[in-house]
Amino acid sequence: MDSSKIKQLVRSIFKLNIRQKLILTYVLIVALPLTILQVNAFYRVRIMTEKEYISNINFEVNKLKNDIVKNVEQFIKATQFVLNNQEFIEFVSTYQERSVDEIFSFKVNVLDKIEYLQYVNFNINRIRFFTNNNFIPEMWPTLYQIDRLKSFKFIDKFLSDTKQTSLWKLNNTDMLGPPLNSEEKVVSLYTKVTDLVGNLIGIIEVNMKVDEFFASELSRESDNSVTIVISDEGDVIFSKQTPAFLKRLNISSEKLVEILEKKSTAQVDEGIVHLKINKNSAAFVYTHIPVLGIKLYKLILFDELAQKINGVTLQMLGQVLILIIASSILIFILITLILKKLRQVILSMRAVENGNFDVSIDIKGDDEIDELAQHFLNMVEKLKILIGEMVRREVAQKDAQIKALQSQINAHFIYNVLENIKMMAEYSENYDVSDAITKLGKMMRYNMSWKRKFVTLKEEIENIQNYISLMNIRYDKEIKLLVNVDNEILNIEIPKLILQPIVENAINYGIEPKGEGGSIFIDGSIIGNYIVISIIDDGLGIEKEKLVAIQMALENDIETECYHGQGIALKNVNERIKLAYGKEFGIKIDSKFGEFTKVTITLPYNRF
Structure with missing residues (x-):
């Protein structure tokens, strides 16, 4: 069967309805394998029966050989008695x-x-x-x-x-x-x-007497077996049943002897041979008695035995077939009852697809179809709620767009005002104020412009430098910023504003409570396939209990009370990194109360 026919067969199977597929599955998985196993079992029984039958015949031949050898010993003893x-x-x-x-x-x-x-x-x-x-x-x-x-x-x-x-x-x-x-x-x-x-x-x-010498084997009556003795000189002794046996096989005695001598191996003293004689299944057991120079052959036919086994096999197969048909009818009825409920669910789904959300399904049981129907009804109710929320969100989005336009107008107004103040400060030769206003303007433009969600690491660091400069006006230049970043990653794009919230946290919760100024160190390097950015401050640090809570919350992505304060910035940055790059990236925090706090950001690095 070529690939096109296989594909056509697969498509035909997929086009079947679920009832037909279930019945086909039952036939392929249960009925057909059961029938094959049954036929194989009967075949094995037949083979085993034939083997056992041949084994019994082989035992009889060996017993006959032993009886003949005992008779030979009597001959020799009698002869020796006379000679002595x-x-x-x-x-x-x-x-x-x-x-x-x-x-x-x-x-x-x-x-x-x-x-x-x-x-x-x-x-x-x-x-x-x-x-x-x-x-x-x-x-x-x-x-x-x-x-x-x-x-x-x-x-x-x-x-x-x-x-x-x-x-x-x-x-x-x-x-x-x-x-x-x-x-x-x-x-x-x-x-x-x-x-x-x-x-x-x-x-x-x-x-x-010949009959007594051969232990009455030659006179035994049997419909399926015959014993033949052939000497090395060519003399042949047939059992009593041989003529009827030859007639049954439609063969002459000379031809039968020729077949037996041809099939038996001359170099082997005994053996078992299977053969066909005029389409009749047969086998013979032979053994050699050297002292007499003869071979004993016992030929058996399997036809009658095979007929009996086939009769039993057909009877059992008939019973199995009746059982399969009965079980198939029962399964068909059960499938019909089950699919009746599923049909109701399908009709309700089509109604929802056409826009009718006012559907109901009569649920009476607790099986999987009833559970599916219940979940479907729950889904329809949630869809109603979600559609209502979507409508409200669309309205809110329109309002947000209007407010964004207003905010944009306000931002331009603020930029213009700041530019005027800067010019006034320069005119008054107050250059410190002018520089501060310039940096404030840059910060406002950076923070309020969201046309790009990703910026270079260099831009992000420049924004922090502006932020530190403005904060030093408040703290009288008590905050020092140290930056050590590999040039190779300065132009790498990162999510916007992921460093400033951490630096802001370092000032508000680390350096400011300490009351004596401090330093913030930003380190950036490439480690393997990762970009690792560390923000370290020598501020107050975090108490151990609070630190553990923040660490567990960041690792497990859960809400904690710590986020209502120092942890909120960390939570936002961590979530944004995971959304952008995946759950294996994000931030980690380490601190020693009274000495330092270190926040490590891990981002992916693509070398190509």
């Missing part, structure tokens, strides 16, 4: 005719022990010995002639391989099991028995 029976090995390895008594004794004392071992180990189906000794008759179901095995090709291969001493045969056909020729499927372990020089004495066979 010296009487048995000695009897079958002696190639000579045997009497009936010897055969009977062998049957009772030796062979019956092997048969007993078979009956004690319930899982073992048969323990047989195929002898190469033609002098020994067959003694069923344990002792047979080796010729019975020669019809099996895998036996010929086994016998021809001198290095191979044992052979596992999965899904073997037990042709000798009762009833005869039943062709029962078993797992067999064949072990060669040889004498000291390597001549074949016979073959031991220990077998177990």
Whole structure:
């Protein structure tokens, strides 16, 4: 989405009325996130369920592997029992005719022990010995002639391989099991028995029914899983449910075996693999049993599980949707009731905008809309008062303008009179009076002319010098003025008449009460980004309690009784500086009673 479309969408949202905006806010902040969270929660539940399901299958496969390993141990123990029976090995390895008594004794004392071992180990189906000794008759179901095995090709291969001493045969056909020729499927372990020089004495066979060897896993009925055993030689054993499972997947057994072998990593003995088989979500767990040279595969389908989870998800989403719709209707009703009051306020505002100040709003509650309505009515009343005051001020301003014109006429008259008096004093050679009148005239022109609100610091100091000169006529030149100001700031403009009130305070409340004259020192310099001007007098000073009150009043900009006298000048100057430059600027005062008073003015300095 480009920026123009985003701007257009934002403009469309801003054009909505407040009801539509509130409903949109509810949808975006509550309804939509709640739906997303719910869908995400169900998705997570599904993933967790699948993981748990796979975890259970993995546990079953590992348990099956452990059961198979235990069965293998039984095979090996049974084989070792026969190999370690010296009487048995000695009897079958002696190639000579045997009497009936010897055969009977062998049957009772030796062979019956092997048969007993078979009956004690319930899982073992048969323990047989195929002898190469033609002098020994067959003694069923344990002792047979080796010729019975020669019809099996895998036996010929086994016998021809001198290095191979044992052979596992999965899904073997037990042709000798009762009833005869039943062709029962078993797992067999064949072990060669040889004498000291390597001549074949016979073959031991220990077998177990396939279903019992695989702990009934192959006969278990399940709609969503199937167990497959694949040997390293390529032999495959399918579970009972495999045909129905293959039909459901619409795939042949050969293709399924190919997929399983391709997906399972040859270098890893066990693992879990997720896959798709003809659009069916599936996974399989596999593990390798090296002693048998086989891999166990348990394949599971998620379709039925996913259908159940989706059914629950849709049901819960439906409930959430109903809840959202119900809450949306309730919120719409509440918003309508709230905005009804706001509508009354808006109509009243429009009436005031058109000049009708006689409005009223029925206020019944204490909520925010009612509070807004009450403040609006209070504002209308204040507007009435302010409009009346503005009318009175306009009248007063007209009067002030007339008086200002009159004052201007009076000021010109005074200047002319002073000029005449000055000329008379000079004519009488009274030059002190002439100078005094000149300075008085300059002061009056400076103080009474307000065409400019800002003057240079140099002009302000010249006005103070004139003021001190006039005051010295009264005090017989007892007041000394010392000025030390950086030339760089003499032409800096400052608010007019911010120094004279402080100097006047220094004379009236510092030097005059002391009764012995005094000095006023004005210092001006640049400190960082500030202009700092200090006015110091050696007058009477300020009492500590009064000084603290003045300092607090100046810092906090509050009224105090101190302003009814000495503090009034400081208050006016401080307020004018703050209005001109900001609250961080202004004046500070420090004093020691009986010694001095120091007033410091801080102004901004712009170097550029």
